[in-house]
Amino acid sequence: MSTQTTPTGPATLDDSEPSYIDYETFLDPSFTPASFANTLVLATNNPSDTPLDLSTPLSRVLFDIQEIDSHIDSLTTRSALPLLQYTQDNAEASNHILTQLQTQITALNDSYAQLDREVTQKHAEADQVRAVASRLWDTLRLARAVSRCLQLGRRLEAQHAELIGTAPAASSSTSSSSSSSSTTTITTTMTTTSATASGPGRAGGGSSREDHRALVRCAHTLLALREVFAGAGTPGAEGYGLDRVGVVRTLREGVVGPIERAVRETAERVVREFSMMGGVSSSTSSSSSSSSLSMSAATFAQLEETKARTVSALVALWLLTPAPTKSGERWVPSLMLQALEGYLRLALQSSIAGLSRALATLPSLEKTLAEVSARCQNVVALEAVLEGTKPPAHPGVPAKQAAQVGGNMLQPLLTYLETGSLASYYWRTMASSLAPRVQEIIAKGGVSARTLRTNRQSVGDAIRECVARGSQLPSAVAAAAKGTSRASETKEGGKHWEREVAVMVASVVNNLGR
Template identity: 60%
Template sequence: MATNEDEDASYVDYEAFLDPSFSPSSFANSLVLATNNPNDTPLDLSTPLSKVLFDSQEVDSHIDLLTTRSAIPLLTYTKEQTDASGRIISEVDNQVKSLNESYKQLEKEVIQKHAEADEVRQVAARLWQTLKLGRSVGRCLQLGRQLEIQHTEITNSGTSTTGSGNRKEDHRALVRCAHTLLSLREVLDKKAPGEEGHGLDRVNAIKSLQDSVITPIERSVRNTSDQIVREFSIGSASGTSTFAQSEEAKARIISAAVTLYLLSPVSSTKPDKWTPQLLLQSLEVYLRNALQSSIASLARSLATLPSLDRTLAEASARCQNIIALEIILATTNAPTHPLLPVHKHAASDKSNLLQPLLTYLETGSLASYFWRTMASSLATRVQEIVNRGGVSARTLKTNRNSVGEAIRECVIRGSQPPSTITATKGKALKGDTEKSGSWDREVAVMVSAVVGNLGR
């Protein structure tokens, strides 16, 4: 009996079915090929199907036999597992109840208090943000009021007059206004979260401050500084200013230059590429006006020689003013700009207000720039006079030697600093021979621009 059971049990190829690489499709294919000729059409599938069904019945019978024989052990095992699960569930229920009670206690003692504390934290954080914003607004309004007072110092002093009837403003207030404007700019430009100026653009008081105070006063300060630069003069063709007048003009131009230097924008360029744009533009306009006036008047005088001496004297006086300006800028250190990085400050401390202008104009001297630029324009004007012909051209050609000598004297005279500014430069005046020696190229360029274009 046992032998038959073993044979029945071994009839099914369990190893084939338990093989990890078992494939139902491959097994079915092998059964079909084993019971059929591959060339037969159609194939007989009843035999392999019967084989599979028979194996299934064998497995089912074997399962039934095993469960019948082992019913009591299985039921006993199941009862033991069920009893064990019941005991576990009972213990777990007790633990869950204890855990729920602990959670309720924790929720009462910690979570609710944490929620209340978090509300307090949020309120405190918003109060702190409001306080910071209020401080920033207060600082801006205080600086705005300070700016109004400083600007009033300029305009009020501008209403007084000197004995000669000229308006006299407190030019030092321009620098004070510039520093206040930079302080305001430092706050208002820091708009990133966490920075001092964050949220100020949404405050109506700040918008009104910018529209009604900051912008108009900054425009006024810039215009006043530009006007001081445009009107800078140490002397004229009729004579040189007194020492006191020269010192006043020097102080005014320094205040205006420093103001324009400080107010030059810094946000649009990299720190290492920064230049004082407002100062350079104002100085360039001053030089251009001096050149245009000199070129226009000298072109007219070359056509009417009787007025040439006076015109040359005016041109030399303009160049002397430019040299005086060059000396003043060279001896004035560039101020520390609070909105530039520290390394830029260090570079500025070793620089002066002249160096950026020379770099911008690509020249080594303002006087040389003045004469060479004038010469390049005069050559065309002289050629026009010659091409028109007439009395003016003949007179100019006839007096070419005296005209050339007058131009030479004009360049030499105009290339010397005014007597009231010489001490500032730190050098004593040299003899006429030494003076003319350093300006031979400018003399040659100017004389050639006029005499060299007259032909024969």
């Protein structure tokens, strides 16, 4: 029987050729030898017979195997030439493909070698150049950052010299030093700065050469230095890597740190020494007219200077307050609030202690009440200064958070103290602390207690007038503190401070007993 060659091999025999083998059974995907053997045994034996005849199914299997073997022999014998021809054709095709591929492979290898010479090697060289350029750029960026830090450090030293009133000496020292010795200059001038920071030429201390405006300039320079130092550990930031530079560490520890502390202490001292009623003498009478006459010693220019010095100190403390470190964290000018709270606490402590002693020795009550009212007038003047001062823009605080603080410097202080006005806070705090002192005087008895009970009415009237007088400012001080006339407030003073008067009078009179 003839066969034909297909692309995949010789064709099988004609399907019409008889065969005793059931190929469909063997080609069934579910075929298993055990199942097939069981079928043969059951087909050739009676299930009820005890001895099983296995020779018949075994002969059947052997016959099928011989049939398949003879069929394979027949196919190979008949298809030998087509198979050999098919194999030869495949070999020739493979050789042809190999010959064609060999040419392409040779060309590809040549191209790869050329690519390696022209691209890979040059890329390696270019990568080295890139690494060198990157390191040079990092060095240049770091050098610029160091140079900026040194310039800011020199500027800070000069501004601090202006603040403490030694600017000419600092200028001559700077001009005599060369640019190559900047590190030594900063280190040595740090010693001079630290020594002069506690000297007599301090801001607010009365030196004729000091410049309180240098407080704000120092604060801005310190903020610029903070911004540069903050990026020391952030890759890509301006100050990245500065913490590894020795001269910058020396600058930070030897110049910036001491000057920042000195600026902060100077600003806190200016706030602590604030007084626009400094001309009030110890012999001030109980009348409001004599309080106004005692202000003749303080000129309007001096009051303006006091206000300007205080505003500079407040702005410096506002700016020096650290910015929030976490996103969404609420920011408040904590340094300014602490300084103002310390000022109020000191005024209250002095007033409470003095008034407690005066109530025990009534002849000194008039003088003490004049001092207490003068301190309250200073508090009211400070409130007017804060109310009329717009807070500066803090570089580290988002505009949205800065707007929440308030439109003036008074609002965050009132929020911090949880009060509506500083005068009200002053009188109410004093009244709460004064009541136990009065009870202590009465409990001790003696001449002081009897005299205090006897003069109950006059003491109450004196305290009432003290509160009314202390809650108002003379026109000159009001104009200097706020820039507007307080005549309308003076007319309504009795009504405006009625509750504070009642609280103060009650803290003394109501604890005198009968």
